[in-house]
Amino acid sequence: MNQVDYNTSYKPTWCPGCGDFGIWTxxxxxxxxxxxxxxxxxxxxxxGCAGNMANTIKCYAFHSLHGRALPVAVGAKLxxxxxxxxxxxGDGDQYGExxxxxxxxxxxxxxxxxxxxxxxxxxxxxxxASPTSDLGYVSKxxxxxxxxxxxxxxxxxxxxGSTFVARSLAFDPxxxxxxxxxxxxxxxxxxxxxxxxxxxxxxxxxxPWYKEHTYQLEAGHDKxxxxxxxxxxxxxxxxxxxxxxQTDKPVYGEQLRGDKVLVGGEVKFGxxxxxxxx
Amino acid sequence: xxxxxxxxxxxxxFGIKSTGVTLAKSLVRxxxxxxxxxxYPSLIRGGHNTYQVDVSDSEIKASKEKADVxxxxxxxxxxxxxxxxxxxxxxxxxxxxxxQYDKTTKQxxxxxxxxxxxxxxxxxxxELMKNTVALGVLFKLLNLDLEILNGVIKEAFAxxxxxAEQNIKAVEEGFNFKxxxxxxxxxxxxxxxxxxxxxTGNQATAMAVTASGCQLYSAYPMTPATDILHVLEANQKxxxxxxxxPEDEIAAIHTALGGSFAGIRSACGTSGGGFALxxxxxxxxxxxxxxxxxxxxxxxxxxxxxxxxxDQGDLSYVLNAGHGDFPRAVIAPGSPEQVFDCVxxxxxxxxxxxxxxxxxxxxxxxxxxxxxSKEVFSEIDEKNHxxxxxxxxxxxxxxxxxxxxxxxxxxxxxxxxxxxxxxxHNEESFSDESSEVRKMQMEKRMxxxxxxxxxxxxxxxxxxxxxxxxxxxxxxxFGACLDAVNLDSNINLIHFTHLWPMPKGLDxxxxxFNKLVLVENNYSGQLGKLIRQETGIEIKNKILKYDSRPFxxxxxxxxxxTK
Numbered sequence: 001m002n003q004v005d006y007n008t009s010y011k012p013t014w015c016p017g018c019g020d021f022g023i024w025t026x027x028x029x030x031x032x033x034x035x036x037x038x039x040x041x042x043x044x045x046x047x048g049c050a051g052n053m054a055n056t057i058k059c060y061a062f063h064s065l066h067g068r069a070l071p072v073a074v075g076a077k078l079x080x081x082x083x084x085x086x087x088x089x090g091d092g093d094q095y096g097e098x099x100x101x102x103x104x105x106x107x108x109x110x111x112x113x114x115x116x117x118x119x120x121x122x123x124x125x126x127x128x129a130s131p132t133s134d135l136g137y138v139s140k141x142x143x144x145x146x147x148x149x150x151x152x153x154x155x156x157x158x159x160x161g162s163t164f165v166a167r168s169l170a171f172d173p174x175x176x177x178x179x180x181x182x183x184x185x186x187x188x189x190x191x192x193x194x195x196x197x198x199x200x201x202x203x204x205x206x207x208p209w210y211k212e213h214t215y216q217l218e219a220g221h222d223k224x225x226x227x228x229x230x231x232x233x234x235x236x237x238x239x240x241x242x243x244x245x246q247t248d249k250p251v252y253g254e255q256l257r258g259d260k261v262l263v264g265g266e267v268k269f270g271x272x273x274x275x276x277x278x
Numbered sequence: 279x280x281x282x283x284x285x286x287x288x289x290x291x292f293g294i295k296s297t298g299v300t301l302a303k304s305l306v307r308x309x310x311x312x313x314x315x316x317x318y319p320s321l322i323r324g325g326h327n328t329y330q331v332d333v334s335d336s337e338i339k340a341s342k343e344k345a346d347v348x349x350x351x352x353x354x355x356x357x358x359x360x361x362x363x364x365x366x367x368x369x370x371x372x373x374x375x376x377x378q379y380d381k382t383t384k385q386x387x388x389x390x391x392x393x394x395x396x397x398x399x400x401x402x403x404x405e406l407m408k409n410t411v412a413l414g415v416l417f418k419l420l421n422l423d424l425e426i427l428n429g430v431i432k433e434a435f436a437x438x439x440x441x442a443e444q445n446i447k448a449v450e451e452g453f454n455f456k457x458x459x460x461x462x463x464x465x466x467x468x469x470x471x472x473x474x475x476x477x478t479g480n481q482a483t484a485m486a487v488t489a490s491g492c493q494l495y496s497a498y499p500m501t502p503a504t505d506i507l508h509v510l511e512a513n514q515k516x517x518x519x520x521x522x523x524p525e526d527e528i529a530a531i532h533t534a535l536g537g538s539f540a541g542i543r544s545a546c547g548t549s550g551g552g553f554a555l556x557x558x559x560x561x562x563x564x565x566x567x568x569x570x571x572x573x574x575x576x577x578x579x580x581x582x583x584x585x586x587x588x589d590q591g592d593l594s595y596v597l598n599a600g601h602g603d604f605p606r607a608v609i610a611p612g613s614p615e616q617v618f619d620c621v622x623x624x625x626x627x628x629x630x631x632x633x634x635x636x637x638x639x640x641x642x643x644x645x646x647x648x649x650x651s652k653e654v655f656s657e658i659d660e661k662n663h664x665x666x667x668x669x670x671x672x673x674x675x676x677x678x679x680x681x682x683x684x685x686x687x688x689x690x691x692x693x694x695x696x697x698x699x700x701x702x703h704n705e706e707s708f709s710d711e712s713s714e715v716r717k718m719q720m721e722k723r724m725x726x727x728x729x730x731x732x733x734x735x736x737x738x739x740x741x742x743x744x745x746x747x748x749x750x751x752x753x754x755x756f757g758a759c760l761d762a763v764n765l766d767s768n769i770n771l772i773h774f775t776h777l778w779p780m781p782k783g784l785d786x787x788x789x790x791f792n793k794l795v796l797v798e799n800n801y802s803g804q805l806g807k808l809i810r811q812e813t814g815i816e817i818k819n820k821i822l823k824y825d826s827r828p829f830x831x832x833x834x835x836x837x838x839x840t841k
Contacts, residue, residue, distance in 0.1 A: 002680035008711075009706075009708075010708045014655075034758070037692075038695055039689070039690060039691060039692045039693070039694065039695055039699070040689070040690060041689075042539075042540070042689050044536070047700070052709070054697050054709075055697060055698065055699075055708050055709050058695050059695055060539075060688075060694075060695055060696065060698075061695075061696070061697040061698065061699075062300070062536070062539055062566075062697070062698045063697055063698065063699045063700045063701060063709075064532065064534075064562070064700060065559070065562055065700055068528065068532045068558075068559075068562075070529075071524065071529035071530075071532035071533045071536065072532045072533065072535055072536035073536060074524075074529075074533050074536060075494065075532070075533035075534060075535060075536020075537040075538075075539070075544065076536040076537065076539055076540040076689065077536075078492060078494060078520050078522065078533075079347055079493070079536070079537045079540035079542045079544075080540045080541070080689060080690060082689065082690070083540065083689050088828070092293070100525055100526060100529075101525065101528075101529060103525070104524070104525035104529070114334060118413075131491075146773070160807075202458055234619060235743055256520050257518075257520050257581060260518075262493045262494070262520065262537075262542045263541040263688065263690065264541075265493065265494055265542075266491060266518070267488055267492065267517050267519050268488075268489050268516060268517050268518055268519050269485070269488045269489040269517065269658070271652075272516065273483070273485060273488065273513055273516065273517070274475060274652060274655055277399070277475040277477040277481060278307075278475060278476075
């Protein structure tokens with residue numbers, strides 16, 4: 001399979017040079033390499049520039065509301081465990097409006113894969129500061145610089161109970177494809193934060209800036225060590241890129257419905273249920 | 279025989295509800311009809327809880343405002359209820375309660391029968407069993423078969439035989455206590471009924487959801503809808519339904535939508551405040567054209583309101599909620615029989631028209647106990663899933679059709695890939711901002727309202743066709759209205775179960791009646807407003823009750839006298 005097999009007839013509308021091109025290609029490439037046919041893929045999108053990817057990947061797409069990709073993904077996976085269910089949202093969407101859903105979907109350990117396109121800005125609404133904008137970031141809503149502390153999505157995800165936590169880069173296709181493949185193959189909730197450039201609105205966190213402020217996790221990093229992962233996640237000056245944490249825990253859907261595919265199935269109703277009212 | 283009401287009252291934590299349910303079940307098994315109404319404040323301990331069981335050998339639909347037998351479990355409870363006793367009513371209470379009452383109160387016109395409830399209870403296991411002793415006394419008073427009561431008690435304590443035994447001994451001693459009063463209404467009544475159930479509206483809803491083949495139910499706890507969640511959760515292993523308690527109501531509706539998108543029948547449930555949080559999800563459902571059933575079990579608002587009380591104040595809201603124009607169905611059952619029918623209909627309509635169907639009820643229906651024949655639960659409708667299980671390369675998810683309904687594929691079907699797109703979209707489902715596409719899709723979606731309207735029946739009429747006065751009701755006001763019709767042949771009733779869309783020909787239908795009187799449990803007469811909006815007919819006579827209490831037996835007839 002080839003990544004172009006996942007193209008639709010709709011041309012992307014992102015600005016030339018946008019990090020979303022990289023994320024888009026990497027998702028398609030990962031699906032092609034894993035040989036998952038498009039009709040078995042569900043991608044739930046939030047609202048924003050990343051959300052507009054909904055038109056450009058051939059699959060069963062669900063273009064949800066702002067912040068609301070994760071709960072939809074949970075429902076789809078519960079209904080049909082044979083689907084590959086991915087959620088794609090921007091940083092404003094997932095870490096702002098969708099914060100509560102991230103917190104809880106992580107603790108459910110639902111078997112879905114979250115990819116956050118993190119450009120540290122609300123871009124589609126023309127450039128406001130987002131929950132991950134750096135302190136001092138100047139934008140339309142922070143003309144004298146952001147005074148609110150940015151959230152640390154990796155640390156947040158870890159403490160909420162995510163069983164796969166990783167960071168990658170929109171402009172490093174090889175790394176991104178491998179990370180997404182690992183995330184999809186992981187059984188349980190996977191969270192990949194993808195640092196990306198916003199060429200139109202974010203003149204601070206550019207590709208050169210990211211290259212200077214990130215480093216590849218060493219080969220010897222113990223992915224199963226929670227404290228180590230937290231330590232790495234807390235490094236904010238120079239951020240580690242790679243799989244910070246990966247472990248196995250009981251999966252939500254499996255515990256609720258086993259390995260049953262609910263679609264096409266039935267629910268039992270009978271006299272037995274009425275006994276308590278006799 | 280008229281209603282005969284037995285009211286058990288006391289602070290929360292005294293086992294009032296379980297005693298009430300035991301009593302109600304025993305009476306139903308004795309072949310009688312009961313209607314149980316409960317009041318409780320938003321507390322876990324203390325306060326003033328009531329459980330009233332109205333009994334009759336004929337059909338019974340509404341509670342009397344006052345009690346024939348009051349069983350207060352402490353002095354405070356008696357003080358609070360002393361003005362709610364019928365003229366010839368009696369009070370059964372512990373000896374110490376009567377002593378305290380005589381000392382502190384001047385009001386001597388109520389007949390109190392003191393029984394050593396606590397003394398007897400302590401002999402058999404503890405003071406908490408005084409309720410059970412009182413039940414024994416009651417059964418003697420009413421000449422009922424003690425074995426039936428014992429049967430219910432044994433089942434209630436299945437697995438705890440020791441406790442069951444203690445309770446049965448307590449009941450027996452209560453039954454054998456010498457009283458000097460007898461009620462003759464039950465003399466020689468030797469009924470036994472295996473066919474009737476004692477069930478609340480919420481329990482019936484849970485049964486209906488299961489019978490409708492719903493495979494995913496998601497709900498966040500909110501009074502008075504939570505019992506639906508509890509019953510479905512408890513039955514999961516038997517039914518195979520997936521029941522999910524999410525982080526908030528926003529997740530509740532979106533997870534149900536995810537299930538629907540993937541191809542299974544899904545539903546979510548809540549009360550007014552939770553429904554408020556679901557509004558954007560409702561709008562999304564309309565735009566994506568996915569089937570979804572939403573349960574809104576009302577309580578008095580606005581805001582937190584009276585969480586444990588009842589009213590019908592969210593109708594206008596539910597009809598108009600969610601930004602933008604989009605099709606929906608709104609169905610309002612008024613009794614457990616209607617629940618079983620309406621809920622199945624809601625799921626079928628949601629699937630057929632690919633719309634949200636909101637089933638609206640309230641605490642009065644949800645938490646009151648009704649007598650109903652088991653047979654009702656065997657009327658299971660055929661399910662129409664209406665899915666396109668095969669697709670070719672030309673497949674268009676939002677194809678413009680005559681009816682407005684586009685064929686729907688689900689994930690897993692080859693060539694059926696599409697975007698369930700919250701953006702305005704073209705037939706191929708891609709985001710599209712052009713004027714022609716917008717107009718076309720809006721018209722396509724709204725066509726479904728007119729198609730659906732063709733299937734909506736006119737409301738049923740109860741009573742004599744040519745009655746002088748015609749009550750107009752919806753939802754749980756049904757019971758009290760039907761009661762009025764049974765008591766007075768000058769009154770009949772038009773009762774709506776399907777509120778949106780409204781049926782064709784409603785204006786002609788309504789003009790057949792002599793004098794319409796609107797009966798609702800809300801301040802602004804919301805059904806009246808809807809009827810006027812849809813037909814131009816304004817119902818000038820209104821009986822509106824918005825004190826968080828249901829219409830009592832006889833109340834509607836009394837209010838009509840003053841009109």
